[in-house]
Amino acid sequence: MARYELLNNVAHKDLRVATGFDPRFGDDVGMVPAFPSEYAELQREYPIFFRKDTDGQWMSVALLGFEQHENLFLRDGRWNAAYLPGAAAKGPFLIGFQEQRIDGELHQAPVIHVDLDHPRVNTVDGQAVFLPQGGNSPYLDHIADVLRGIRDGTEFGAAMFAAFDALGLIQPVQLAVELDARHRVDVRGLYGIDRDALAALDGPALERLNSAGYLEGAYLVLASLHNVRRLMAEKQRRLREQDAAPVGDGG
Numbered sequence: 001m002a003r004y005e006l007l008n009n010v011a012h013k014d015l016r017v018a019t020g021f022d023p024r025f026g027d028d029v030g031m032v033p034a035f036p037s038e039y040a041e042l043q044r045e046y047p048i049f050f051r052k053d054t055d056g057q058w059m060s061v062a063l064l065g066f067e068q069h070e071n072l073f074l075r076d077g078r079w080n081a082a083y084l085p086g087a088a089a090k091g092p093f094l095i096g097f098q099e100q101r102i103d104g105e106l107h108q109a110p111v112i113h114v115d116l117d118h119p120r121v122n123t124v125d126g127q128a129v130f131l132p133q134g135g136n137s138p139y140l141d142h143i144a145d146v147l148r149g150i151r152d153g154t155e156f157g158a159a160m161f162a163a164f165d166a167l168g169l170i171q172p173v174q175l176a177v178e179l180d181a182r183h184r185v186d187v188r189g190l191y192g193i194d195r196d197a198l199a200a201l202d203g204p205a206l207e208r209l210n211s212a213g214y215l216e217g218a219y220l221v222l223a224s225l226h227n228v229r230r231l232m233a234e235k236q237r238r239l240r241e242q243d244a245a246p247v248g249d250g251g
Helices: 036-042 138-166 195-199 203-212 215-224 227-244
Strands: 004-006 031-034 048-052 058-063 093-102 105-115 170-172 175-178 184-187 191-193
Touching (some): 004 093, 036 138, 036 215, 048 215, 093 138, 138 203, 175 227, 191 215
Antiparallel strands (some): 004 105, 031 058, 170 191
């Protein structure tokens, strides 16, 4: 159970965050949320798909593996990719909102919260959140940038997904993968951009998507799909390693 508190440099002056990667930190997941604000970076290394969240709303995800707890980018305490998705980079932090009075008017101002029960959080090892004098550490400044990208991407994404859906561009994807003679995976519940439906859009529809900034997102999602082959190759490599590993004698 998460225990979020509004981050401040008095109560949390000694807070540190472990920044390595390990299943004990929750990094062994098959997909993470993907935000349109990071599509350009994500599409170089991760396949991007759509799925519906628990409220039935569209969201996009970066696929990390073919099973629920399989992250094929995770190996020996490292995340083997040049870009770390924002959903993984944010660690134990999230953006909340606090009512503040500015120039006599009430505004909902974004503020950072921290999950004190997150396994990365401690007071001994990892990146310091605050400087000894109380200012933000470079790590916390980086986290603030990550959280702003997530906030902006979430707001932009909701409208973009609705536009894609209204034009019939989001369609189910059957991701059934034959890894070798003995191993097959079938990832269900994923959707993608229908390339033929996108190509068939008329000029006004394309113009609306382009002027809103959504057309680039559609093409980035399509471009990301070549990364499925990279995931397959890594999965096949791990299966070969598993088959070649000596069987213990149980002693």
